[in-house]
Structures are given as C-alpha cells and as structure tokens.
Amino acid sequence: MEKKLPNxxxxxxxxxxxxxxxxxxxxxxxxxxxxxxxxxNLEACTKCMQCELRCPDFAIRVHAE
Amino acid sequence: MAxxxxxxxxxxxxxxxxCPGCGHGIVMKGLIRAFDTLQLKKEETAIVSGIGxxxxxxxxxxxxxxxxxxxxxxxxxxxxxxxxxEMKVILCGGDGDGTAIGGNHFIHACRRNIDMTYIIMxxxxxxxxxxxxxxxxxxxxxxxxxxxxxxxxxxxIAKLAIGAGATFVARGTAFxxxxxxxxxxxxxxxKGFSVVEILDDCPTTYGRRNKFKSVIEMMNRLKExxxxxxxxxxxxxxxLQGKVLTGVLYKxxxxxxxxxxxxxxxxxxxxx
Ligand SMILES: Cc1ncc(C[n+]2csc(CCOP(=O)(O)OP(=O)(O)O)c2C)c(N)n1
Ligand code: SF4
Ligand code: SF4
Ligand code: SF4
Ligand SMILES: [Mg+2]
Numbered sequence: 001m002e003k004k005l006p007n008x009x010x011x012x013x014x015x016x017x018x019x020x021x022x023x024x025x026x027x028x029x030x031x032x033x034x035x036x037x038x039x040x041n042l043e044a045c046t047k048c049m050q051c052e053l054r055c056p057d058f059a060i061r062v063h064a065e
Numbered sequence: 066m067a068x069x070x071x072x073x074x075x076x077x078x079x080x081x082x083x084c085p086g087c088g089h090g091i092v093m094k095g096l097i098r099a100f101d102t103l104q105l106k107k108e109e110t111a112i113v114s115g116i117g118x119x120x121x122x123x124x125x126x127x128x129x130x131x132x133x134x135x136x137x138x139x140x141x142x143x144x145x146x147x148x149x150x151e152m153k154v155i156l157c158g159g160d161g162d163g164t165a166i167g168g169n170h171f172i173h174a175c176r177r178n179i180d181m182t183y184i185i186m187x188x189x190x191x192x193x194x195x196x197x198x199x200x201x202x203x204x205x206x207x208x209x210x211x212x213x214x215x216x217x218x219x220x221x222i223a224k225l226a227i228g229a230g231a232t233f234v235a236r237g238t239a240f241x242x243x244x245x246x247x248x249x250x251x252x253x254x255x256k257g258f259s260v261v262e263i264l265d266d267c268p269t270t271y272g273r274r275n276k277f278k279s280v281i282e283m284m285n286r287l288k289e290x291x292x293x294x295x296x297x298x299x300x301x302x303x304x305l306q307g308k309v310l311t312g313v314l315y316k317x318x319x320x321x322x323x324x325x326x327x328x329x330x331x332x333x334x335x336x337x
Binding site: 016017058 | 067070074079081083084085086087088089090091243279280284
C-alpha cells in the first residue's frame with residue numbers, strides 16, 4: 001500500500017530561521033535554504049508534528065489528512 | 066490532534082516581534098492550545114500582562130487583553146477579577162516583571178488565593194532592556210550588569226509561589242512544548258491562584274553572554290536540567306544536584322478570595 005504523504009506548509013514570511021524544527025525533526029525531513037526552512041525529504045516524514053509543535057513563530061504546519 | 070491556532074491569533078499581528086528562537090512564542094502556542102482544549106469563550110477570557118518581551122504576549126491573542134505597567138499586572142487583574150468573577154483571568158509576564166519590580170504584587174496575589182492563572186516566563190534575564198540580571202539569574206551567570214558573574218543567589222520562582230500561598234504551582238520548560246498546554250489546562254481548571262513557571266530561553270541577551278552557541282544548545286540544556294517530579298522521588302540528593310523539578314509541584318484546596326469577599330459584602334449588608 002502506498003504511504004499517504006502529508007502536506008508540510010511553510011509560511012515563509014513568518015519563518016525566522018531559528019533551526020528548531022530542523023534540529024528536532026526526528027527523521028531529518030527539513031533543511032535551511034538561506035534564512036528560511038524548506039522540505040528536503042518529505043518521504044521520511046512520520047507526521048509526528050514535532051516541527052509544528054516547537055516552532056515559536058507559527059511558520060510550519062503539517063496537514064496530515 | 067490539530068489545534069486551532071488561527072482562531073486565537075489577532076488578525077494581522079504575525080509575525081510577532083520576538084527574536085529567532087525566543088521561547089516566548091513556544092509558550093504562547095502552549096497557551097493557545099490550552100484555550101482551544103478548554104474551548105474558552107473569547108469574551109469571557111482575559112489576559113493581563115506587565116512590561117517586557119514576555120508581557121507582549123496578550124497583544125497577539127484575540128480575546129480580552131490588558132497590557133499594563135511594569136510589575137503591576139496582578140493588581141490590574143485583581144480589579145478585573147473582582148468586578149467580573151465569571152471571567153477566566155490569565156496573568157502573564159517575565160521573571161523580571163514578576164519577581165523584581167512586581168515581586169510584592171506576586172506574593173500577595175499568591176497569599177490571597179484569587180482565582181486566576183499566572184504564566185511566568187523565566188528566561189533568567191531582563192530580555193527587553195538588553196540583558197540586565199534579574200532575581201532569577203542563576204548565581205555566577207553573566208548579564209550586562211554582572212559581566213564578571215552574578216554574585217546574588219537567585220529565586221526559585223515555583224518555591225516562592227508555594228511559600229507565599231499559591232494553591233497550584235507547576236513548572237514546565239520551552240523544550241517540553243507538548244507538556245505546556247497540559248499544565249496550563251490544569252492550572253486554569255484549578256480554583257484559586259495557580260502559577261505555572263516556564264523555564265524559557267532568551268538567545269539574544271542571555272544565551273549569547275553565557276556561552277550558548279545556539280538556541281538549540283539552550284533547548285538541550287533545558288532538557289538536561291529537567292526532572293519530572295515523579296522521577297525525582299526515586300533520586301538521591303546527589304543525583305538531583307543542579308536539576309529542576311517539572312510537572313505539578315503543589316496543589317491544595319483553600320477558600321478563594323472573590324467568594325470570601327462576597328461574604329464580607331453580605332455581612333456588611335445585614336450590618337454585622
Ligand atoms: C517602571 C519601569 N521600570 C523599568 C522599565 C524598563 N523595563 C522594561 S522591560 C524590563 C524587564 C523585563 O524583563 P522580564 O520581565 O524578565 O521580561 P523579558 O523581556 O525577559 O521577557 C524593564 C526593567 C519599565 N518599562 N518601567
Ligand atoms: S511532522 Fe515530524 S517527521 Fe514530519 S517534518 Fe515535522 S518533525 Fe519531521
Ligand atoms: S522553527 Fe519555525 S521559525 Fe524556526 S526555522 Fe523552523 S519554521 Fe522557521
Ligand atoms: S530579547 Fe530575549 S526575551 Fe526578548 S524577544 Fe529577544 S530572545 Fe526573546
Ligand atoms: Mg526575563
């Protein structure tokens with residue numbers, strides 16, 4: 001069965017590039033591109049929501065459905 | 066569970082003013098999740114703050130808010146709660162606001178046991194004004210006003226609250242983000258004065274001076290020093306050296322101030 005991938009929404013104008021989501025994503029899905037975060041490896045996402053939970057800036061949201 | 070952050074953010078207010086990696090944003094999100102969990106009504110919820118970076122929080126939340134003067138949030142909130150006892154009143158602010166200039170208001174609000182919840186964001190420093198030491202700056206740590214290390218012993222804010230008579234006292238951290246809303250929910254549900262001390266990070270004025278290379282290092286330190294109260298029961302004093310306890314630290318039931326005051330009014334009306 002094919003795994004349903006989430007949609008990771010990054011609100012670039014809110015992202016301050018603090019690295020928190022990059023560092024605490026357990027499967028290293030995210031990376032920094034310049035000063036904002038971007039999705040490097042969506043296939044590895046386990047929808048654990050750690051990035052959304054920890055971002056101080058409301059800049060990353062995981063839509064799992 | 067998906068939380069409705071958008072519902073509680075005042076339209077057009079993001080991005081907020083806090084620095085990259087500042088824990089105040091993590092605390093604000095925890096507070097919103099707590100509001101969302103409790104399904105609070107905006108018109109029956111008030112957040113009252115003093116002055117400082119932490120005290121900017123109510124400006125972003127779409128409910129009844131009061132941004133008052135430095136250290137005086139508890140006094141304004143007491144007036145509000147006594148006039149509108151049916152409202153949920155949340156106090157919030159920093160370690161400087163709450164334990165230096167506002168220390169007296171803080172301890173007397175605890176003593177009175179008025180039904181409100183105080184979220185105190187302890188980043189060990191006066192962030193807003195450039196990093197002067199606060200009563201919560203640990204001994205030996207650096208601030209702009211203690212460049213050779215702070216000679217003063219620091220307050221344990223949670224212990225101070227317990228000593229002063231608060232009837233619910235908990236501690237969380239900006240690292241343990243998932244626990245924040247749970248602690249805040251319990252604090253709001255408690256009848257009486259509840260305090261949630263949140264160990265927080267200020268990378269800009271505290272981290273920089275105290276040799277933290279990044280906000281990630283600051284987060285990892287919060288993880289390392291924290292011990293849940295239950296786990297601490299099985300640890301020796303040596304093992305607990307340099308650690309801080311997290312979770313619900315104290316809870317008791319005591320008469321609540323607004324109700325006691327209502328009885329005074331009743332007695333006065335019958336003339337004895
Ligand atoms: C009466 C008065 N004294 C001093 C100040 C300057 N002042 C503004 S914020 C602040 C300290 C804030 O520290 P804290 O409450 O820990 O908040 P943080 O910025 O660290 O989040 C001070 C001393 C003021 N605004 N008003
Ligand atoms: S949901 Fe979890 S696995 Fe997916 S990007 Fe966020 S932190 Fe990484
Ligand atoms: S945690 Fe938020 S602000 Fe920080 S880099 Fe990630 S998306 Fe940007
Ligand atoms: S100065 Fe410190 S407390 Fe203030 S916004 Fe910046 S990181 Fe946060
Ligand atoms: Mg502070």
